[in-house]
Amino acid sequence: MDKYNDKARFFFEHYGLAExxxxxxxxxxxxxGGDYADLYFEYLSSTAxxxxxxxxxxxxxxxxxxxxxxxxxxxxxxxxxTDDLSSDRILHAAKTAALIASAPARATVAGxxxxxxxxxxxxxxxxxxxxxxxxxxxxxxxxxxxxxxxxRIKEVRASYGDELRNILVVASDGTFAEDSQxxxxxxxxxxAKTEGNSARGTSGGGGRVALDFFFGDKNPEFFARESAxxxxxxxxxxxxxxxxxxxxxxxGWPGVLLHEAVGHGLEADFNRKKTxxxxxxxxxxxxxxxxxxxxxxxxxxxRGSLNVDDEGEPTQETVLIEKGILKGxxxxxxxxxxMGIADTGNGRRESYEHIPMPRMTNTYMLAGQDNPEDIIxxxxxxxxxxxxxxxxxxxxxxxxxxxxxxxxxxxxxxITAPIKGATLIGNGPDVLTRVSMVGNDLKLDEGVGTCGKxxxxxxxxxGIPTLKIDRLTVGGTxxxxxxxxxx
Amino acid sequence: xxxxxxEAKNTKLQTDLREVAQDIVSRAMKGGASAAxxxxxxxxxxxTLVRLGQVETLKESGSKSIGVRVFxxxxxxxxYSSDFSREGLDRMVKSAxxxxxxxxxxxxxxxxxxxxxxxxxxxxxxxxxxxxxxPGSARIDYARRTEKAxxxxxxRIKNSEGGxxxxxxxxxxxxxxxxxxxxxxxxxxxxxxxxxxxxxxGAMQRDYWYSVARxxxxxxxxxxxxxxxxxxxxxxxxxxxxxxxxxxxxFDPMVSTSILEHIFEGINGDSVYRGASFLAGKLGQKIxxxxxxxxxxxxxxxxxxxxxxxxEGIPTRRTVVIENGVLKSYLLNTYxxxxxGLQTTxxxxxxxxxxxxxGPGNYFLQPGAKSPKELVAGIKEGLYVxxxxxxxxxxxxxxxxxxxxxxxxxxxxLTYPVEEITVAGNLKDLFFNISEIxxxxxxxxxxxxxTIRIDGLMVGGE
Numbered sequence: 001m002d003k004y005n006d007k008a009r010f011f012f013e014h015y016g017l018a019e020x021x022x023x024x025x026x027x028x029x030x031x032x033g034g035d036y037a038d039l040y041f042e043y044l045s046s047t048a049x050x051x052x053x054x055x056x057x058x059x060x061x062x063x064x065x066x067x068x069x070x071x072x073x074x075x076x077x078x079x080x081x082t083d084d085l086s087s088d089r090i091l092h093a094a095k096t097a098a099l100i101a102s103a104p105a106r107a108t109v110a111g112x113x114x115x116x117x118x119x120x121x122x123x124x125x126x127x128x129x130x131x132x133x134x135x136x137x138x139x140x141x142x143x144x145x146x147x148x149x150x151x152r153i154k155e156v157r158a159s160y161g162d163e164l165r166n167i168l169v170v171a172s173d174g175t176f177a178e179d180s181q182x183x184x185x186x187x188x189x190x191x192a193k194t195e196g197n198s199a200r201g202t203s204g205g206g207g208r209v210a211l212d213f214f215f216g217d218k219n220p221e222f223f224a225r226e227s228a229x230x231x232x233x234x235x236x237x238x239x240x241x242x243x244x245x246x247x248x249x250x251x252g253w254p255g256v257l258l259h260e261a262v263g264h265g266l267e268a269d270f271n272r273k274k275t276x277x278x279x280x281x282x283x284x285x286x287x288x289x290x291x292x293x294x295x296x297x298x299x300x301x302x303r304g305s306l307n308v309d310d311e312g313e314p315t316q317e318t319v320l321i322e323k324g325i326l327k328g329x330x331x332x333x334x335x336x337x338x339m340g341i342a343d344t345g346n347g348r349r350e351s352y353e354h355i356p357m358p359r360m361t362n363t364y365m366l367a368g369q370d371n372p373e374d375i376i377x378x379x380x381x382x383x384x385x386x387x388x389x390x391x392x393x394x395x396x397x398x399x400x401x402x403x404x405x406x407x408x409x410x411x412x413x414x415i416t417a418p419i420k421g422a423t424l425i426g427n428g429p430d431v432l433t434r435v436s437m438v439g440n441d442l443k444l445d446e447g448v449g450t451c452g453k454x455x456x457x458x459x460x461x462x463g464i465p466t467l468k469i470d471r472l473t474v475g476g477t478x479x480x481x482x483x484x485x486x487x
Numbered sequence: 488x489x490x491x492x493x494e495a496k497n498t499k500l501q502t503d504l505r506e507v508a509q510d511i512v513s514r515a516m517k518g519g520a521s522a523a524x525x526x527x528x529x530x531x532x533x534x535t536l537v538r539l540g541q542v543e544t545l546k547e548s549g550s551k552s553i554g555v556r557v558f559x560x561x562x563x564x565x566x567y568s569s570d571f572s573r574e575g576l577d578r579m580v581k582s583a584x585x586x587x588x589x590x591x592x593x594x595x596x597x598x599x600x601x602x603x604x605x606x607x608x609x610x611x612x613x614x615x616x617x618x619x620x621x622p623g624s625a626r627i628d629y630a631r632r633t634e635k636a637x638x639x640x641x642x643r644i645k646n647s648e649g650g651x652x653x654x655x656x657x658x659x660x661x662x663x664x665x666x667x668x669x670x671x672x673x674x675x676x677x678x679x680x681x682x683x684x685x686x687x688x689g690a691m692q693r694d695y696w697y698s699v700a701r702x703x704x705x706x707x708x709x710x711x712x713x714x715x716x717x718x719x720x721x722x723x724x725x726x727x728x729x730x731x732x733x734x735x736x737x738f739d740p741m742v743s744t745s746i747l748e749h750i751f752e753g754i755n756g757d758s759v760y761r762g763a764s765f766l767a768g769k770l771g772q773k774i775x776x777x778x779x780x781x782x783x784x785x786x787x788x789x790x791x792x793x794x795x796x797x798x799e800g801i802p803t804r805r806t807v808v809i810e811n812g813v814l815k816s817y818l819l820n821t822y823x824x825x826x827x828g829l830q831t832t833x834x835x836x837x838x839x840x841x842x843x844x845x846g847p848g849n850y851f852l853q854p855g856a857k858s859p860k861e862l863v864a865g866i867k868e869g870l871y872v873x874x875x876x877x878x879x880x881x882x883x884x885x886x887x888x889x890x891x892x893x894x895x896x897x898x899x900x901l902t903y904p905v906e907e908i909t910v911a912g913n914l915k916d917l918f919f920n921i922s923e924i925x926x927x928x929x930x931x932x933x934x935x936x937x938t939i940r941i942d943g944l945m946v947g948g949e
Contacts, residue, residue, distance in 0.1 A: 055591035060840035062567035083569040242947035243731040396693035401877035401890030423879040475909020
């Protein structure tokens with residue numbers, strides 16, 4: 001805890017900032033009026049290592065620091081930033097952002113209210129400050145395990161990256177919040193080859209954790225074996241079917257379904273502007289009654305968690321869908337004020353160069369009553385998808401996709417052959433109404449998710465229990481015919 | 488600030504950054520490095536978004552950053568920073584020298600040979616100060632006019648994600664320990680509109696259109712951009728699913744570029760030497776039909792992918808990648824060329840950190856003779872794709888499965904819109920099944936392709 005609190009004084013110590021300066025900058029930001037102004041200070045240090053052909057080919061370290069100034073006037077936002085944290089540059093940015101408003105100056109902030117400290121990721125030694133040799137060891141172990149897994153594994157790439165983001169957010173509403181946010185992940189990617197056939201497998205994990213995380217259960221050997229297993233499995237994969245059918249999603253990372261199908265559509269900015277297919281559906285049924293979906297930024301050590309969001313607001317657990325009924329949106333300060341709804345602490349941004357907006361944290365569905373084996377047994381012809389690449393959604397018409405990277409056929413209630421990666425496509429507002437079974441095995445992903453919106457990337461988490469969707473379109477190449485499932 | 492003052496300021500800044508880059512290289516060499524390379528990037532950006540006639544955001548800022556890559560023999564490491572103070576730069580160089588101790592001896596590592604370095608001479612037409620010449624109110628007006636043209640086009644356009652105007656300039660300096668130092672500036676401006684159309688039943692569709700150029704003079708009129716955005720959005724209204732079938736597919740130029748990107752992913756040196764592409768080892772072999780010729784040319788004046796030198800200081804060039812279906816050249820940087828026993832094609836791309844990657848210059852598919860309309864006219868029943876959703880492409884196996892939307896083709900005409908469908912096949916066959924290429928090549932970025940027809944893909948729907 002001590003170490004953590006030391007970090008919290010970061011900008012005052014390193015840049016000689018004082019509360020008086022912050023008040024002065026905010027006064028400059030509101031010099032042409034405006035309802036609200038905030039300053040976001042960021043100091044990000046990061047490390048990236050990669051191993052390829054059993055060599056550490058790339059190692060890099062870097063520092064990026066800056067301050068973003070935002071002025072809000074009604075629905076208007078002015079934004080400017082500087083990567084030079086000297087007084088005159090911050091004042092210049094504040095005056096530039098102020099141009100959005102055109103009214104007499106607003107009264108300045110009178111005293112800050114410090115956001116109560118929380119500690120969802122109490123690392124004693126942030127991984128960016130840990131011995132680099134230990135990080136190299138992780139990659140060497142992953143490389144060795146993957147190569148030793150099977151002679152058909154021919155190419156192995158392992159990478160490790162970590163960062164420590166120190167932030168300070170102050171606002172004209174009195175907000176004063178500091179945080180020190182660690183983030184680490186490792187990935188292993190393998191290519192398996194046989195005569196005339198190749199396939200790839202990938203695996204990875206991490207979170208807001210220290211380096212010791214990778215010396216526990218989720219160690220390099222775990223990720224290496226998983227990556228190699230997937231590559232070998234794909235060597236034997238058959239053509240995926242095409243058309244509508246029953247789909248069972250395995251627990252964990254397939255939760256990307258929720259992220260794409262409903263999560264984005266429930267971000268408050270889209271609903272305020274009525275550009276989301278979910279606009280106006282609060283209180284309406286958007287899922288079967290077995291579905292309860294939450295966004296939870298308060299889970300210890302998780303990749304999508306935050307003590308405070310990038311507007312200085314504490315994160316929380318927000319119920320989005322309860323027993324099938326749409327309950328609420330994910331909001332930031334702006335949408336909360338304009339829509340008269342609660343700020344759910346979901347205002348996030350990629351860096352000081354970016355304007356915050358409503359974003360997800362860790363989004364998942366609560367466990368249900370069904371036994372996963374019973375769910376598989378209930379399917380006559382369908383697809384069982386357990387691993388996914390990315391996904392995407394058009395929030396206006398609600399159409400979403402996500403791409404399976406490990407999937408199997410289910411035939412007469414049994415999991416049979418592995419099938420090639422296929423895209424699944426559906427309609428956000430009604431896909432969850434077709435969820436007929438929900439497993440008792442909720443799992444969150446391993447901690448590799450990154451979400452993009454308006455060109456801004458932020459780390460997120462997803463999760464689901466095993467789910468059965470009665471009808472979803474699978475984008476394979478094999479034609480479905482009444483006599484048998486595969487061509 | 489008057490134009491002359493601006494110029495004076497820019498000249499001074501450029502000289503400063505050039506000296507900083509050279510100084511970092513010499514500090515790294517003094518610290519014991521056997522080779523070093525420094526990149527400095529500086530940029531300004533302005534953006535405005537107008538939504539339903541009101542200014543929603545105004546953003547204006549500048550930034551600069553620096554990165555260094557050092558070698559101790561065959562070991563390399565890199566560091567970067569946004570802190571240009573004496574101490575900040577010292578720390579950056581020191582960290583790089585320290586970090587290089589933990590990396591591996593790589594027999595193929597190193598910066599290019601001195602004899603390879605250089606840059607294209609003459610005016611490449613990449614920088615126009617006029618992208619910033621508009622006063623603030625006129626920039627907002629550009630965004631407002633673009634959105635208004637879309638909103639006024641049809642009563643079914645009922646909402647909008649806005650009209651926008653963006654401008655940016657970037658300046659890049661590269662220096663290395665062979666004495667190379669080069670720099671160039673590029674400018675960019677764009678207008679865009681994202682209208683939303685709604686049926687009487689309430690179903691919504693969104694689409695967009697934009698114009699991008701290196702100078703305001705070449706930017707399309709806001710009214711034209713707004714109108715096209717509205718037309719593209721309206722034609723999606725009332726979309727239904729298609730039935731599952733194998734039919735000819737026409738790719739709109741907005742999505743045919745994705746096919747070129749897949750080829751790029753498959754033939755860039757990184758994928759090739761790792762064997763992470765089904766096109767690895769296919770040099771000199773047929774990988775596509777006779778009608779397919781693909782060029783990469785980093786030298787085209789004014790091009791979005793043009794630069795006087797690549798990310799390692801080698802003059803850019805024109806490379807025939809595929810000629811009449813035969814793979815003639817991979818796209819390479821120094822490292823991947825050495826790995827494959829070939830010469831670099833000057834396609835190194837250099838970020839601030841890490842080893843150089845590989846990026847396209849102006850990379851395009853040679854156009855054919857027919858008009859896009861003629862391509863559609865030759866199809867009895869098929870799909871015209873206007874948008875892909877998601878990734879779903881595996882370059883190792885060639886497996887291809889993507890979410891799509893577009894228009895259904897019947898008897899040679901575009902009829903009703905379709906959505907929530909998939910398009911699937913394998914790239915190994917797909918490149919051979921580009922049965923027709925239209926004449927409408929237009930660069931809207933560094934990768935460009937005309938309308939194309941591809942046969943043999945499976946459409947997944949009902």
